[in-house]
Amino acid sequence: MISNQELANIIFPDVKETIEDLEKRYPARNLKEGAEVTRFAPSPTGFLHTGSLFTSLICRKVATQSGGIFYVRLEDTDTKREIQGSGEQLLSQLKVFDIVPDEGYLGNSEKGNYGPYVQSKRADIYRVAIKCLIEQGRAYPCFCSQAELDDIRSKQEKMKLIPGYYGQFAKCRFLTNDERAARIQAGEPYVIRFKSNGNHIRKIKVTDLVHGNFEIAQNDQDIVIYKSDGLPTYHFAHCVDDHFMRTTTVIRGEEWISSLPIHVELFEAMGWKTPNYAHLPVIMKLDEKGNKRKLSKRLDSEAAVSYFLEDGYPAEALIMYLMTIANSNFEEWIFAHKFEHMEEFEFSFSKMSLEGALFDIGKLNFFAREILAKKNKKEICDMALTYAKAYNPELLALIERDPEFFGEIMNIEREKENPRKDYEKFGNLPELIGFFYKDKYDELVKEPLPFNEKFSKETIIEMLEALRDGLSLDADEQGWFANMKEIAVNHGFAANGKEFKANPEAFKGTVGDVAEMLRISLTSKKNSPNLYYVMKVLKKEECDRRINKVISLLK
Numbered sequence: 001m002i003s004n005q006e007l008a009n010i011i012f013p014d015v016k017e018t019i020e021d022l023e024k025r026y027p028a029r030n031l032k033e034g035a036e037v038t039r040f041a042p043s044p045t046g047f048l049h050t051g052s053l054f055t056s057l058i059c060r061k062v063a064t065q066s067g068g069i070f071y072v073r074l075e076d077t078d079t080k081r082e083i084q085g086s087g088e089q090l091l092s093q094l095k096v097f098d099i100v101p102d103e104g105y106l107g108n109s110e111k112g113n114y115g116p117y118v119q120s121k122r123a124d125i126y127r128v129a130i131k132c133l134i135e136q137g138r139a140y141p142c143f144c145s146q147a148e149l150d151d152i153r154s155k156q157e158k159m160k161l162i163p164g165y166y167g168q169f170a171k172c173r174f175l176t177n178d179e180r181a182a183r184i185q186a187g188e189p190y191v192i193r194f195k196s197n198g199n200h201i202r203k204i205k206v207t208d209l210v211h212g213n214f215e216i217a218q219n220d221q222d223i224v225i226y227k228s229d230g231l232p233t234y235h236f237a238h239c240v241d242d243h244f245m246r247t248t249t250v251i252r253g254e255e256w257i258s259s260l261p262i263h264v265e266l267f268e269a270m271g272w273k274t275p276n277y278a279h280l281p282v283i284m285k286l287d288e289k290g291n292k293r294k295l296s297k298r299l300d301s302e303a304a305v306s307y308f309l310e311d312g313y314p315a316e317a318l319i320m321y322l323m324t325i326a327n328s329n330f331e332e333w334i335f336a337h338k339f340e341h342m343e344e345f346e347f348s349f350s351k352m353s354l355e356g357a358l359f360d361i362g363k364l365n366f367f368a369r370e371i372l373a374k375k376n377k378k379e380i381c382d383m384a385l386t387y388a389k390a391y392n393p394e395l396l397a398l399i400e401r402d403p404e405f406f407g408e409i410m411n412i413e414r415e416k417e418n419p420r421k422d423y424e425k426f427g428n429l430p431e432l433i434g435f436f437y438k439d440k441y442d443e444l445v446k447e448p449l450p451f452n453e454k455f456s457k458e459t460i461i462e463m464l465e466a467l468r469d470g471l472s473l474d475a476d477e478q479g480w481f482a483n484m485k486e487i488a489v490n491h492g493f494a495a496n497g498k499e500f501k502a503n504p505e506a507f508k509g510t511v512g513d514v515a516e517m518l519r520i521s522l523t524s525k526k527n528s529p530n531l532y533y534v535m536k537v538l539k540k541e542e543c544d545r546r547i548n549k550v551i552s553l554l555k
């Protein structure tokens with residue numbers, strides 16, 4: 001009779017190394033007490049998901065905070081789903097957010113003593129581990145065809161049983177080693193399955209850094225651990241890798257909790273200590289009907305990190321926003337720290353909310369405005385240019401026309417104690433600042449202007465003419481405003497305070513109404529950056545041209 005040892009040699013005749021050899025090749029890391037080794041383990045199957053950015057942010061933070069190591073491992077064993085180039089893209093996007101691994105897969109190279117960090121290059125390591133399981137009788141070859149598996153499933157459906165390859169349904173479990181060897185030698189295709197000792201009626205106790213202690217049904221599935229293409233499946237590969245890469249803390253999305261029983265059993269079967277687990281809440285969104293649902297790759301543009309980059313959000317703002325999801329006390333902290341030095345915030349798993357966090361674009365915009373308001377003229381211009389070069393030809397054309405002029409526009413009420421928070425991203429800049437440019441302005445005023453209908457055309461024309469002839473830009477902002485008020489009062493349009501109280505009906509409007517007329521005439525909009533500075537940037541001559549243009553349009 002063929003022993004397990006002999007069967008293992010028939011299946012893997014070339015594998016000479018042992019688990020002990022691997023233990024020596026990848027020794028325990030020499031880190032200080034409490035240092036955590038975390039990993040981000042993306043599959044190269046597409047774009048960087050906002051949820052994955054969240055995960056990698058926490059991985060980076062936990063490692064940095066504890067003086068540990070954060071590494072990236074590319075999980076590319078599912079060759080059918082792989083999208084060429086997406087691994088490199090993931091890494092370059094992480095870099096934009098300043099999430100830089102200490103070791104591991106770096107895009108087109110790798111760094112560190114625990115590699116290779118790309119799973120498809122680790123086939124020989126997995127084979128050693130699988131051979132070891134076969135020797136111990138904890139793994140076996142399975143020859144079932146797709147048709148046989150379908151047949152098992154339909155029987156289970158009819159009997160209303162849990163689907164899968166387990167217990168009595170795990171046909172190939174019951175073959176003798178002699179039968180196995182004969183079928184392999186006859187050239188039959190096969191995969192290797194793990195032999196589970198579990199029973200789903202029993203429960204295991206697990207501890208999660210986010211969810212605390214809980215119980216979950218044992219695994220009883222004989223999952224495939226080694227495919228016919230010579231590569232392992234995710235479940236097995238990650239267990240081998242997390243062990244030999246000496247991961248202390250597995251941080252990943254909550255969707256992996258249901259696989260935890262498999263992972264725990266695999267670690268046990270190998271005789272390895274399980275790492276600590278932290279399953280992070282899934283980022284949700286409110287749908288049209290007001291129900292919470294997971295951010296969907298298919299339905300939601302904000303599910304892809306590239307959306308924020310293409311729209312020109314400052315990377316820092318998205319990270320700051322994700323930190324509010326990560327820890328409930330972060331928001332108060334960052335307010336108190338004036339939106340600076342977020343790296344000094346002490347993250348803790350215990351302050352993470354268990355319910356999926358709702359993605360709140362309003363809050364992201366708020367952080368983005370705070371962050372952009374803090375940049376000085378040079379910084380904001382450099383950021384805008386970098387963004388425009390990568391994503392926005394329309395903005396690039398505006399900047400390149402006259403960088404000096406663009407700088408003046410962006411510098412309105414910047415570099416001061418309480419800077420204005422006009423911008424949250426660069427994507428809508430052409431729309432927001434287009435009116436500064438003569439030709440764009442001339443296009444904009446072809447549309448009807450949003451003047452308050454309360455005022456007759458004649459009144460508007462009268463006020464605009466008076467402003468054109470009487471409003472000086474030589475004064476400071478206060479003087480300019482006083483000047484505008486004087487003009488409004490002199491024309492009997494607005495009153496000064498006392499007169500107004502005595503007889504409010506005697507006046508057509510207020511100085512605010514006059515300012516609005518002027519703003520609309522100069523910018524075509526009801527909202528714009530500070531009007532005084534807009535006029536300073538446009539200069540008197542261009543302001544007069546615009547006023548005359550509007551007057552002729554109104555006539």
Ligand code: GLU
Nearest residue numbers: 041042043075238251252
């Ligand atoms: N490769 C898995 C994924 O793409 C990683 C899961 C884990 O972190 O263990 O999500």
